Amino acid sequence: MEKEIIEKQENIFRRDVKNHWYVQYEEAEFPSIQKGWVLPVEGWKDFDPFILMAEDWFKRGAFSDHPHRGFQTITYVVDGRLEHIDNAGGRDILEPGDVQYMNAGWAARHAEEGVGDDIAHTLQLWLNLPKDLKHSETIYQNIYSENTPAFEFEGGKVKVFSGDIAGVQGPLNSLVPITLAEISLSEGTTYKHQLPENHNAFLYVLSGDMDFGINKVNLQKHGVATLTFNENGTEENESTLTIKANKRNSKVLIYSGAPIKEEIVPYGPFVMNTMEEIKQAFRDFHHGEFGPPAK
Template sequence: MKAKKVSAVLKAEGSGAEVKRLFPNRNHNGFHDPFVLLDEFFVEPPNEFAPHEHRGFEAITYMLEGHFTHEDNLNNKATVGPGGIQAFNAGKGITHSEKPGEEGLSRGIQLWINLPEDSKKSDPSYQFIKADKIREEETDDLIIREIAGDNSDLKLNTKIKYLDLKVKKDTAFQRNLNSGEVAVLYLIKGKIEGEYNLESGEGLLVEAGEEISLSLKKDSRLIFLRAKAHNQEIKLKGSFVE
């Protein structure tokens, strides 16, 4: 399997928040087309992400614990709880803020996805999906939540598969990527063994068309992403993706 192992880097963001950034960071100063950025974020009140502008990409925020309130210049305001999703298409431009719940830690995963060139000037939009509306499947080995994909209510400009996997017992994990399709794995907790050994806060950027074969260890939790590359240059400039 051709892949790059990457360790997330802890850094300050917003007003007093912290993120573990899998990419781009000093260990991988680049992207994984069409994926632009992947953060595990940690924020407690009164810290927040004050109003700021974005354009040129879509963002998905998936909550692991606590609550998070989104407010934007399109008159959207909503609070997402544990297991819920909020997402926006920044399109030609959106201004928003994000704040944690009134008490305790708010923690989640934020993913940025590059927009196809013909969608860069699209109108911005916002989506909110409660935790009980997300499809969940339980097998002998895994609990699988589908954040984005064929069985998700989330509507995106780029077709991706986004899974949250909780491991009930040691199990093999195998996936075959199609031609032109890449994948990202991010380990939230636990261990992965095999050709690549991962611990919490580490991930794999898997090249297009590869066969993934790994051993997931009991009580681990990971994010798995797959999508076809846009094959267009990703130009990240601050909070914009040109």
């Protein structure tokens, strides 16, 4: 039995850092305040199934009523309070550490607002939908930090928002297989994070100082890295990413998902497979097919 366990460990795919960079920020026109691209949209083929990730600081009025079609969003609140309003009657306030999942599907119309005088600070990820799901039902799901399952170990804690990580199942119900975890480590702690070996993955450092992968790439706050993965692997086989914290209160978000491998056209608030489908989405919106405004 012991030999079998050792052999399994030796055969597991060990992840490394493929590319890494730091987010560059620009001041924005009020009520937006500052913006940076964690994942720039022009790299979507490398990020598949992820399209882009934006980091935004904004006040009320920056993201009032607007439409979406053809993809999903995962919004992590870093700081401040975020009010979600949709034209199906949904309204809620998310606080730091909370996550909202939206499947825009065929026709979402919503608003994302800072609360009162708060400056909302968010990370919003756009997650692709395969062609046969681009006209699926619109869904919203809020995952609150205090209700998110987690596991702890000496020197660390992992909150599981989505996927099965070390036997802990996250509550986020994406239409495509993904994982999302928030990992907090104290200084000197080493942790091996488990991911399906066929998932494309990236990470974003929220705070602290950490080394990642076999080559021990060092990243600090606002650092981003894409990871190697086994493109011919399976969902069932695990891979590991080694993480070491060099400072106290080191925290990182890790996202992973199975590539969809379809051509897409991200344009404005829509993500479709052809430009004609983009044009149709604009026509449908202007003809009222997305329903009344969110307010």
